[in-house]
Amino acid sequence: MFGIGSRDLGIDLGTANTLVYAKGKGVVVREPSVVALQTDTKQIVAVGNDAKKMIGRTPGNVVATRPMKDGVIADYETTATMIKYYLKQATNNGKGFFASKPYVMVCVPSGITAVEERAVIDATRQAGARDAYTIEEPFAAAIGANLPVWEPTGSMVVDIGGGTTEVAIISLGGIVTSQSLRTAGDEMDDAIVAYIRKQYNLLIGDRTSETIKMEIGSAGDFEQLPSMEIRGRDLLTGLPKTIEITGEEIADALKDTVTAIVDTVKSTLEQTPPELAADIMDRGIVLTGGGALLRNLDKVISKETNMPVIIAENPLDCVAIGTGMALDHIDLFKNKNK
């Protein structure tokens, strides 16, 4: 063990949200993974919440972008700048420079390539880390959900984020089997946009579709679902229009995405050694990530697998908490990245 201190940080560098966990303090930064840039000079106009408000609303010379896609870096320079901004915010409340550079643990999807992983490490070092380490996202999620990952017992975690769904069986401090699906919350949003366009000839923006998903979205209609009024642009007249949409319609729009997630859970279970499967039967499948909050998703997974399903406490924070807690075991992650 070498000099891990209270200034060291864990980052959940997500497609949708970036969270920073500081040892002893908990989650100190929680903002959308969005950066607004001047198109010509590439100068940063805003980061995080301020930048997210600009999505779909920027003038011609400003663009609000999400530099992470499907859990990996799509735009290297912008990601490094975003990490730098959040590291500064986490270490010094955004004022000035680091007193001393932190060691940083960053989570990555389990299906990541060596080149994609290298990019995360390099971007974090470039952003000011003394050194950077990676941890696989479902492993971090399981630590953050308080699962007994270091014990000889099977735990199953399904982390549904913006870009990826990670399914893993964990025992004795390691991933026994896992699958990473590049389908998660963002694809649900896209499916809602496509459905409303097809059924109503109405064009809605990404932020509206995410709001619809959170407010009335559902993985299945086990009960009467709520409805809501939505606004968009009528593709026939070109004018703004308001319609009412039901939860049942949105459940229908989300069907393919939900099926893809359920199928991944099932096929991971099929690859699980029987002793570990028995442990999971006792303890249940644990859902983490923002997608775990989709209404009835726990019920659908439970019905399809015949297993108990539990939503972790604070599902949006599990990966960040687990990434930060893994700093206590940094020697296990040390050599991998050298």
Ligand SMILES: Nc1ncnc2c1ncn2[C@@H]1O[C@H](COP(=O)(O)OP(=O)(O)OP(=O)(O)O)[C@@H](O)[C@H]1O
């Ligand atoms: N109440 C809710 N119902 C449905 N989906 C939700 C809810 N709250 C958040 N989400 C979705 O969860 C996703 C974000 O989750 P999270 O912050 O765990 O992802 P991430 O870590 O940024 O992404 P990734 O792990 O793919 O890199 C978004 O798609 C968001 O719309």
